[in-house]
Amino acid sequence: MLANILILLIVLALTVGAGWLTVRAVRAGRLWVKIAGGLGAGLLTLVLAAVTLAGGRGIAILYFPGAKPAPDLKVAGTPEQIARGQYLAEVNCVGCHGQVDASGKPTGAFPLSGGYNIGEDEGFGFIGQVAVENLTPAGKLVNYSDGEIFRALRHGVNQDGQTLVFMSLLSTGEISDADLAALIAFLRTQPAAAAGGPTGDEVNFIGVLLFGAGMFPAPTPRPEAVAAPPAGVTAAYGKYVATYGDCLGCHGPDATGVEASSMGPAVPNPRPLVSTLSQEQFFEMMRSGVRPGNNPFPETMPWQNAARMTDDDLAALYAYLTAPVQP
Secondary structure, eight states: OHHHHHHHHHHHHHHHHHHHHHHHHHTOSSHHIIIIIHHHHHHHHHHHHHHHHHHHHHHHHHHOOOOOOOOOOOOOOOHHHHHHHHHHIIIIIHHHHSOBOTTSOBOSOSSOOOOOOHHHHTTOGGGEEEEOOOOSTTSGGGGSOHHHHHHHHHHOBOTTSOBOTTGGGSGGGGSOHHHHHHHHHHHTTSOOOOOSSOOEEEEOHHHHHHHHTTSSOOOOOOOSOOOOOOOSSSHHHHHHHHHHTTHHHHHTTTTSOBOOBTTBSOBOOSHHHHTTSOHHHHHHHHHHTEETTTEEOOTTOOHHHHHTSOHHHHHHHHHHHHSOOOO
């Protein structure tokens, strides 16, 4: 953070200097100095001013997002909470935070030791390090209060209130208060395990500029409190399953697909395919990773998370994906 702020201050100083040169050139006695110097220094001033504005906005987004204080929360850690939290971790967290293999790729297996450099793997390593955290007691969470973990999950900010680049973009913040507490209860029970690679965000000034220029999306405000709909094989609960299973994080807020952007390629709308399947065929597809016609899902589709869902949750997800899209 300090290095990026220092770079911004240097750019700001250069902007002021270029502006001063522009004024000097315009006031010069010779016409050619007025024209050439004024245009050249003026253009440089505009470029530097744009960099300064983008850098300032990016630093505000990443380091000063206006996070509220962490709630005063102490999770009871009942057996029921721990069991529910483990289930949520299996269908959500383990896909990225699970143990990595020798190549640095997540294996989808516990412990949640992290070390996956998701930024580099997704093709935007040029903005610096964006690597998933170690969620076992060997990582940073050992020094977090329950309220600070809750805030990190809900609002996508770290202990210092700074933006967690990837977490802030996921649908984790839409998980209910009760389920976040259950997840915290489970995280507290894990044995310590060393990370398999670097962890945490270290965004460089290029990344700051891209966030400030809107090339990467700024985090959207999250609600302070979230309640889950009644559990059952309904479209309403199916949308909640798609939320905590992070289907919506890739397929869009209504599971209708997303267009290609600076964050990645287009993600298809799953509804047309699912609407052609029976519930039994949907179960088979999600548990095998193979679409009808012996057509496997691409590697980018984390079907293994859905494969761990209960029958009732998959049935609810099916009900949601085959129901009309709500306006």
